Amino acid sequence: MRQSALIKDKGRLQSQPFYVFVCVVMLGLLILSALAAVTIGSMDLSIRDVYSVIGYELFHLDSLSAYARGAAHNVVWLIRFPRVVMGLAVGMGLSICGVVMQAIVKNPLAEPYVLGISSGASLGATTALFFGLGAVLGGSGVGVCAFIGAFLISMLVVAVANIGGPANSVKLILSGMALGALCMAFSNFMVFMANDPNTTQQLTFWMLGSLSGAKWGSTLVIFVVVAASTLFFWSQHRPLNLMLLGDDVSITLGTNLNTYRHVYLVLTSLIIGLCVYASGTIGFIGLVVPHAVRMVFGTDHRKLVPLSALTGGIFLIWADVLARTLLPETEVPIGILVSMVGAPVFIYMMMRKSYGFGGGE
Template structure:
């Protein structure tokens, strides 16, 4: 009888998880269509669907649909932007799951290692020092990527002694120190800007935007996201065991140093590739994993899938508000996500939910 009850519970949990996956997938698809439809020029969702179907099937299912201008707006401008939002939202949420597990800190997020500060410093350096004309149109993203990688390497080298220690406290404190240094350098660069346009561009970039989305920049972050997601999914059992504590994980045969080092490297690589394109978009990695834990618990296989879907939906919707609140002016998307994430952060503090799954 006891085995039968366990099997029934397992089957019920599996059905519940599949239901959420199906529901979130449908919501994501609907969100994509609505996000493409909304803008300075409103396009009927039905027409958006037809144009996407036409383009994705290269006209084999539908003939010519919409005007050339409408097709260009949908396919060349809005669809790449929505896809970038989905990739970035899913990636940051996944990084949040990884960082909260490694640090065993429920208020950790992808930028806890100072990656966003390093990226901001690299991008602002290019904007203010005029490197764009020397390197090319993508030099801001290149500068941000280099800055984020330098920050991540410094935190890993100092915080873990090149993988020799698993001290969470040392890692977090190192990240805070590196972040402070890069933030100070960023502010110094902004104050040294020769004109207001440079300062404005620098400040806008530091709070994030999906405005630079183009087809030719989507492939790299997408590939990195897929690779990281597959590797983390394979390591999900080890992540579950890590939540029991380092000592218990070692007793159960887990190589804690290797697992933590791998997660830090993967999180740094994924966050860097995203921040280099979109800028620093905050609170997604903090908010989304907690929402998903309320749905699927602490099982990292479920968390990885749920967080990716919810993160994609959340950022796409945030971008719709960023574009639509004060048209034709676009609000930096980081402001929208912070307005949602800030109150949620206060909710966590007020409810003292500092652990994974219970109250302190």
């Protein structure tokens, strides 16, 4: 009797009206979180200050011309708001990448950090900084190197997992963790060898994660790419759902998933490269957020993709608020705080042996 009641409750949570209601609520929470986060910091700002500055910059209303300059304008528009938008974009991007990777390898433990792809992107970025490739390749040089690092490591993880037999989810996780540790070792070595204090500070930024470098130019590009990618993966809910069923079932239904996997891998590598370029290495968002959403709404990617994107954005916005307000006159690297949440969740999932979407190995 109790089991049937639980099944009925779960079905109600996964129903279409409830899903639409939650999406509307989450979107409202996202907007409120963004506005509230801008008000929090060493300089006290009211909600009126925030929406007045943003309203002037977006619509140039004469009634808000008093907010066109001054301390409040500079703090809101040049420092905090781009940082909040960057946190939203990075949180969405890493969460979506986690959802897609978990479908590709059919394992809810998969995510950019665990599979070593974030570490590969970080290695690419630190290599560019260490050897001065950013000056040679232009302003986007570090981002290009981060993408190359993420893509090469993703290919290498798959290749290593196929050694000695076909890859399975456990081999992918283990090869990703090993290669991720190797990438971090090389990155740490470059930090150790860097003699220039500015270079050392930049390299440390990539290792620990921070949103303090958010500027409107890069923020808007990353936000547009992540938003477009989210819509794309939302439209791909059918192939993503088929991946959970396996290649045999998909071939029976007339779909070859190999092409989809390659396209998804390239696109997720691009997103991860951009996120690491903007914020450094931030681990476990792609694990924690999809797991929490999946517990409530199940494995249907038509619901999982948008809700994970919204939840990831809200999560990282408030993680960044905590990072810059937890200690007076200093900022805690956001990667440290997120890992403090993500690592216990990873251990919990390992203890439950939740290696498959059906709950077992």
